[in-house]
Amino acid sequence: MAGYILRRLLQAIPVLLGTTFLIYFMVFAMPGDPIVALFGEKTPPPQVLEAVRERYNLDKPFIVQYLLFLGGIFRGDFGVSFSGQPVSEILADTFPVTLRLAILAVLIEMVFGIAIGLVSGLRKGGIFDASFLVVSLILISLPVFVVAFVAQYVFGIQLGWFRTTVGPGAPIQDLILPAIVLATISFAQIVRLTRASVIDTDTQDFVRTAASKGLSRSRIVPVHILRNSLIPVVTYLAVDFGVLMVGATVTEGIFNVPGVGRTLYQAIIRSEGPTVVSFVTVMVLIYLVINLLVDLLYAVLDPRIRYAK
Amino acid sequence: MKIKRIGLAAIALAAAGALTLAGCSTSNEPAAPEGDATAIITTNGSEPQNPLIPTNTNETGGGKILDSIFAGLVYYEADGKPVNDMAESIETEDSQTYTIKVKEGQKFTNGEDVTAESFVKAWNYGAALDNAQLSSYFFESIDGFSYDENVAELPGLEVVDDLTFTVKLKQPESDFPLRLGYSAFFPLPEAAWEDLEAYGENPIGNGPYMLAEEGAWKHNEKIDLVKNEDYQGPRQAQNGGLSIIFYATQDAAYADLQGGNLDVIDQIPDSALSTYQDEFGDRAVSQAAAIFQSFTIPDRLPHFAGEEGQLRRAALSHAINREEVTDVIFSGTRTPAHDFTSPVIDGYSEDIPGSDVLEYDADKAKELWAEADKISPWSGSFQIGYNADGGHQAWVDAVTNQIKNELGIDASGAPYPTFAEFRTAVTDRSIQTAFRTGWQADYPALFNFLGPLYGTGAGSNDGDYSNPEVDALLKEGSAETDLDAANEKFQQVQEILFKDLPAIPLWYATVNGAWGEQVENVQFGWNSVPLYYEVTKTAAE
Numbered sequence: 001m002a003g004y005i006l007r008r009l010l011q012a013i014p015v016l017l018g019t020t021f022l023i024y025f026m027v028f029a030m031p032g033d034p035i036v037a038l039f040g041e042k043t044p045p046p047q048v049l050e051a052v053r054e055r056y057n058l059d060k061p062f063i064v065q066y067l068l069f070l071g072g073i074f075r076g077d078f079g080v081s082f083s084g085q086p087v088s089e090i091l092a093d094t095f096p097v098t099l100r101l102a103i104l105a106v107l108i109e110m111v112f113g114i115a116i117g118l119v120s121g122l123r124k125g126g127i128f129d130a131s132f133l134v135v136s137l138i139l140i141s142l143p144v145f146v147v148a149f150v151a152q153y154v155f156g157i158q159l160g161w162f163r164t165t166v167g168p169g170a171p172i173q174d175l176i177l178p179a180i181v182l183a184t185i186s187f188a189q190i191v192r193l194t195r196a197s198v199i200d201t202d203t204q205d206f207v208r209t210a211a212s213k214g215l216s217r218s219r220i221v222p223v224h225i226l227r228n229s230l231i232p233v234v235t236y237l238a239v240d241f242g243v244l245m246v247g248a249t250v251t252e253g254i255f256n257v258p259g260v261g262r263t264l265y266q267a268i269i270r271s272e273g274p275t276v277v278s279f280v281t282v283m284v285l286i287y288l289v290i291n292l293l294v295d296l297l298y299a300v301l302d303p304r305i306r307y308a309k
Numbered sequence: 310m311k312i313k314r315i316g317l318a319a320i321a322l323a324a325a326g327a328l329t330l331a332g333c334s335t336s337n338e339p340a341a342p343e344g345d346a347t348a349i350i351t352t353n354g355s356e357p358q359n360p361l362i363p364t365n366t367n368e369t370g371g372g373k374i375l376d377s378i379f380a381g382l383v384y385y386e387a388d389g390k391p392v393n394d395m396a397e398s399i400e401t402e403d404s405q406t407y408t409i410k411v412k413e414g415q416k417f418t419n420g421e422d423v424t425a426e427s428f429v430k431a432w433n434y435g436a437a438l439d440n441a442q443l444s445s446y447f448f449e450s451i452d453g454f455s456y457d458e459n460v461a462e463l464p465g466l467e468v469v470d471d472l473t474f475t476v477k478l479k480q481p482e483s484d485f486p487l488r489l490g491y492s493a494f495f496p497l498p499e500a501a502w503e504d505l506e507a508y509g510e511n512p513i514g515n516g517p518y519m520l521a522e523e524g525a526w527k528h529n530e531k532i533d534l535v536k537n538e539d540y541q542g543p544r545q546a547q548n549g550g551l552s553i554i555f556y557a558t559q560d561a562a563y564a565d566l567q568g569g570n571l572d573v574i575d576q577i578p579d580s581a582l583s584t585y586q587d588e589f590g591d592r593a594v595s596q597a598a599a600i601f602q603s604f605t606i607p608d609r610l611p612h613f614a615g616e617e618g619q620l621r622r623a624a625l626s627h628a629i630n631r632e633e634v635t636d637v638i639f640s641g642t643r644t645p646a647h648d649f650t651s652p653v654i655d656g657y658s659e660d661i662p663g664s665d666v667l668e669y670d671a672d673k674a675k676e677l678w679a680e681a682d683k684i685s686p687w688s689g690s691f692q693i694g695y696n697a698d699g700g701h702q703a704w705v706d707a708v709t710n711q712i713k714n715e716l717g718i719d720a721s722g723a724p725y726p727t728f729a730e731f732r733t734a735v736t737d738r739s740i741q742t743a744f745r746t747g748w749q750a751d752y753p754a755l756f757n758f759l760g761p762l763y764g765t766g767a768g769s770n771d772g773d774y775s776n777p778e779v780d781a782l783l784k785e786g787s788a789e790t791d792l793d794a795a796n797e798k799f800q801q802v803q804e805i806l807f808k809d810l811p812a813i814p815l816w817y818a819t820v821n822g823a824w825g826e827q828v829e830n831v832q833f834g835w836n837s838v839p840l841y842y843e844v845t846k847t848a849a850e
Contacts, residue, residue, distance in 0.1 A: 032729030036736050038358065038443065039367065041747045042761075043736055043769040045449075047456040051441030084360040084509060085528055093528060149560075157567045164568030165561045168530045168554070256554075256561035258529040266557065269698070270358075271729055 005292065012288045016281060020073075023280045024066050027273045034058075034271035038082065056082070069274060073281075079274030081267070087278045090263060095282060097170045098252070098259035102244040104172070104179035106237060109187040114233060117194025118226060124199055136188035148181045148254040165256035178255040182248060186240045193236055197229035204228075231301055238294035242287040344845025347549035349533075350828065352573045352841065353562035354553035356529050360509025363495035364435025364442040370555070372492055373838055377534055377551060378514035379495040380542050382409060382428070383486065389599070389653055389753030389835035391487055394542045395423055395496070395515070397472070399489070404481035404790050411472045416539050417498040418519040425474035427496035429466045435493055437461055444493040446768055447751070450485070452477040481788035483795045484754040491752045517544045517842045518551060531555055546842040547830065572828045572846065573839050577821040579700065583640040589823040597644050597652045598837040599750040600818035601758055604693050604708075605772040605811065606743040617684040622810035623666050624677035625691075628715035629708055630669040635816050638704045642821055646814035649803050650758040651750065653835045656796030663807030667814060671715045678716050690719035694744035696731035697724040701745060708815070735771050746771060746812055753835045755799040759783060763802070763811055774811035 035052050036044070044052075053059045057068055072079055078087035120129040139147075155177060156164035162177040201207065202225055210220050249261035256262075260279060267275035298305045357371030366375055382396035393399070397410040415423035434440055436448035439459040448454050452465025465477040478485060488494065496515065501508040511523050517540050520526070521533035535550035554571065556562040559578035563585075565571040577585045586593045608614050612621060631645035644652070646667060647659040681687070693709055695701040705722035712720040723742050725731035734740040748769070750757045760783050761767050765775040779802050786798030820837035828846045833839050 030727070030729075032725075032727055032731070032733040033736075034729050036732045037727075037729035039732075041732075041749070041769075042367075043771055044443070045446060045456050045768060047438060048441060048443070048445055051438060052443070055441055083356070083358055083528075084506060090528065152564055157564060160568070164564040164570055165556075167570075168527060253557050254561060256556050256558070256565075258555075262557045263529060266356075269727070 005296075008288075008292050008295075012285070015288065016284060019284050020070070020277055020281050021066065023277045024069065024273060025062065027268075027271060027276050028062050028065065030271050032271070034082075037270070056080075065273070069277065072274075073278075078278040081272050081275050082270060087275050090275065091278060091282060094258060094260045094263045097257060098245060098248055098261065100170070100172065101175050101179055101182065101248060101252075101257060101259060102241060104175055105182040105244050106241055108179055108183040109190050109240075110237060112183075113187050113190030114194050114226075114230075117191040117233075118198055118221075118229075120191065121195040121198025121202065121229075122221065122225075124195075129195070132191060136191050139184050139188040142184075144181065144185050145250050145254065147184050148178075148251055151177055151181050152254060166258070170257060170259070175257070178251050178257055181255075182244055182251050186236075186243070189240075190233060190236065194229060194233050197232050198225055201225050201229045227301060231298060234294055234297055234301065238290050241290055242283070245283055245286060344547055344829065344847060345549075346547070348846035349535075349550045349552050350548050350572050350841060350844050350846055351552045351554060351570070352839070353556050353559075353565075353571060353576065354532070356555045357526075359443065360506065361512040361526070362442075362501075362505065362509045363492045363497070364431065364440075364444050364447075365509075366492055367443040369838070374532055374534070374553060375492045375495065375512075375514075376516070376838065377518045377841060378512060378516045378520065378537075379492065380415075380514070380516040380540065380544070381491070381495050382411075382489040384542070384544055385490050385753060385835055387832050387834050387840060389655060391490055391753075392543060394490070394544065396489070399486045401486075401790070404483045404485070404788055405478050407476045407478075407485060408469075409474055409476065411474075412541075413472060415515060415541065417500075417513050417515045418537055418539065419498060419500055419513045421498045421500065422471075423496055423515050424471050425468045426471075427498060428494070429468050429474050430502070431495065431497035432466060433462050434497075436463055447488065447491065447493040450478050450480070450482055452479050454479070480784070482756075483787055483789045483792060484752075484756045487754045488752045516540060517542070517546045521550065529555060544840075544842045547845045548842075551841055566823060566825060569825060571825065573822065573824040573831055573841075573844060575820060575822040575833065575837060575839055577823065582642050582821065585821070585823055592826070592831075593821075593823045594831070594833060595642060595819050595821050596833060598818045598820045599651045599653050599753060599835055600747060600837070601646065601649065601651055602643075602745070602747045602815045602818060603646070603649075603812040604743050604815065605746045606813065607738075607740075607772040608774065608811075609738075610741070610743070611689070612681070612685060612687060617681045619808060619810070620677045620681035620684075621687075622813065624674045624681065624716060625712060626666050626810060626813050627668065627670045627674035627677065628712050629813070629815070630711055631667065631816060632669070634704055634707050634711075638707055639816075642819050643816040644819060646816050649763075649806055649812075649814055650755050651817050654750065654753050654755055654758070655792070656755045656799065658800060661800055661803050661807065663804050666807050666810070674715050675717075678718075687718060690721065692721055692723040692742035694723040694725060694731065694734070694740050694742045696726075696728040698727050704815075705745065738773075744771075747818075750836070755796055756783070756787065759799055759802050759806075760787075763806060772811050774809070776805060776809060779805050 035049055057065050069079060080086055116132055120132050123129050152164060155161045163174050166174040207224050210224050248259060249265050252259045252261040264279045354373055355370035358368050359365045359371055361371055361374060363375055366372055380394045383391040384394040385391055395411055395415055397412045399407060399409050401407045411423060411425055417423060432448060435442045436445055436454055437459055451463050453460055453463040467475045469475060498513050500513055511520060517537055518534035519537040521535045526532045531552055531554040533552050536546040559576045562574050563578050563581055566574050606613050606622060635643040635645055647664055648661055650657055691712060693705050695705050709720040709722055735744055748758060748762060761769045763770060763774050763779055764783050765780050782798050782802045786795045789795035820833050822833060824831045828844055830843050830845050831839055832843055
């Protein structure tokens with residue numbers, strides 16, 4: 001087990017180096033001079049341009065810029081944004097917010113998705129099943145910004161149940177509405193995944209055996225059916241958590257959440273190399289850790305899965 | 310969630326109560342101000358792109374904050390008229406050497422006196438090449454300024470005594486005093502020099518507001534300002550402070566105004582432009598801004614030099630129906646241009662000789678184009694370059710379609726994916742088409758719309774336009790000591806520009822804003838930012 005974890009963590013090193021290099025290269029290769037854009041429609045004198053470029057190492061060749069950046073990271077220095085704010089501070093400000101939003105969204109879609117999927121699967125073909133198939137179809141086909149705007153208008157402006165945008169400090173109660181919106185992206189997938197998996201498990205021999213042993217339905221459903229149906233769902237949730245961290249851009253923009261998506265989007269617009277790469281690096285890290293956790297969780301769900309060697 | 314609702318109801322009740330109370334008090338003493346002097350006004354802003362150092366801030370997000378926490382030598386009234394703020398007097402005899410006296414007893418919020426030194430040191434820092442300040446070009450007319458070598462102390466700035474200093478310019482410039490309200494010219498306290506980086510995070514100013522506390526700038530979220538009780542200038546805050554909330558999108562700010570979370574906004578998202586005036590009635594504003602928009606045709610493009618070029622430029626201008634584009638594409642939120650400046654600037658005129666070239670006249674356009682064809686037949690296609698990330702496609706398509714239809718030539722937009730890419734192509738002159746241009750004035754003066762854009766070799770002369778007559782008139786106008794006489798020269802510059810058309814004027818931007826029921830006395834300044842210190846709020850939350 002420990003060996004397995006160590007091996008997985010060591011694998012992360014080349015992945016991280018590769019992604020940072022690729023991302024840094026992509027930001028570098030983005031056409032146009034970000035410093036020129038800082039001046040808006042006005043044309044700065046070339047000498048001033050040069051001096052500002054020098055300040056951010058942008059006058060150096062790509063590989064030097066990258067190595068300087070990488071060297072900084074090993075010393076815990078992620079560089080500074082154009083606004084002079086240390087990127088590490090921006091990371092510390094924004095990641096907790098998006099993490100909270102994403103966890104909330106995953107919780108919502110997990111609880112409702114699995115519950116509804118389970119009921120649908122057990123009553124295949126019934127009214128409940130049929131109506132939720134329709135609902136999930138609608139949710140899959142609606143773009144997230146439509147859901148977001150409608151939710152903001154109806155629940156924020158008209159009914160006043162929620163604050164229209166997320167207030168300073170991003171308190172949990174303000175994050176609920178954006179989290180629900182975010183959850184709708186994957187909610188339908190989870191319903192369908194759980195349903196299919198439950199239907200599949202329900203016809204397995206061990207379920208029939210359990211029933212013939214005289215076990216009650218209330219024992220068979222949670223222990224035999226649900227537990228064995230969860231592996232594909234948990235895998236999906238892990239991937240989904242990563243997607244949510246990244247996909248929050250639209251939702252964060254509409255609800256003005258001071259999180260990763262919004263900040264990253266603005267950093268990309270401004271071609272702020274250090275900010276973009278640092279953000280992506282941390283995201284990759286989170287993604288790797290969660291996938292490791294999920295792989296370990298498999299063993300809990302299905303004891304036949306072992307991580308020997 | 311119910312709590313929120315009840316909370317809102319309570320606030321609404323309190324508001325109603327306060328309104329009634331305020332109503333009573335006004336009937337007794339009509340002169341009393343209605344606002345609650347401690348109420349915090351919430352408004353929209355954007356995360357400053359740079360540390361809050363006056364000479365390094367050149368965008369509106371940071372500018373809005375700096376204008377509130379600093380007081381310059383002068384400030385601008387809503388119509389752009391400069392009024393002394395920190396200055397006791399600004400005097401000159403030849404428009405080249407200015408003697409500036411600072412009012413006695415003005416203080417920074419850390420207790421330091423505002424002195425002549427506070428200005429001179431800050432300006433020297435801003436001007437020095439080594440410091441790479443984004444607004445350094447504001448000091449280029451001061452004697453000794455250089456882009457080639459670092460000048461730590463400008464010889465043109467001299468401290469006479471504690472409260473007096475002199476400014477010597479390279480040449481006479483009559484509108485120099487008009488510039489002094491711009492943030493680049495704000496003073497800095499001694500405390501700033503200990504650690505400028507840390508200072509930029511928690512700036513100490515001398516204006517009507519100050520930071521609510523150390524760390525009041527919550528990055529990407531908001532900045533809280535409170536009234537500076539020590540400020541003695543004319544911009545006395547009628548409220549307790551400002552909470553400037555940073556929004557990533559205009560839509561989010563607008564939703565917050567609708568939802569009652571925000572008092573004043575100075576931007577309306579495109580999606581609400583056609584409805585916001587109905588929704589907010591007399592709490593909505595749409596007025597011309599000091600923003601001029603055009604497209605520039607560089608001389609170096611084939612067929613656009615000399616006499617042929619003049620004919621083609623005039624033909625293009627006549628082919629564009631500005632009224633239609635501003636109505637249909639912009640729902641009336643742009644004003645068709647009548648000159649090269651802006652209606653909010655002193656000296657603006659709609660009747661400059663030659664300005665009829667801006668009138669839509671299809672026959673005239675065809676005629677002029679045919680005349681040009683006699684000199685050298687047209688070949689190729691006419692394109693207007695723009696950045697695709699800024700919402701310009703609609704009007705570029707409309708304008709090039711009009712050109713296509715009226716002149717019977719091939720015309721289209723030439724999009725660049727990002728603003729950075731577009732501006733780089735313009736700056737390094739690699740762009741081989743006409744391209745969109747815009748100018749937001751730094752200070753309310755005609756010269757600011759003309760000198761930097763059309764003077765030979767001037768900073769933002771992106772089309773490399775050069776006309777000795779224009780240069781001479783700009784210089785003469787600057788040398789005038791009387792502003793009206795100067796403006797007359799600048800109008801003559803525009804007469805020439807209407808013939809040469811280095812850029813085709815399109816329209817002026819308008820500022821579109823709205824405010825909630827709880828606030829009053831909202832007035833927008835010449836630079837499209839509300840005069841926050843005047844805003845009063847009837848109910849405290």
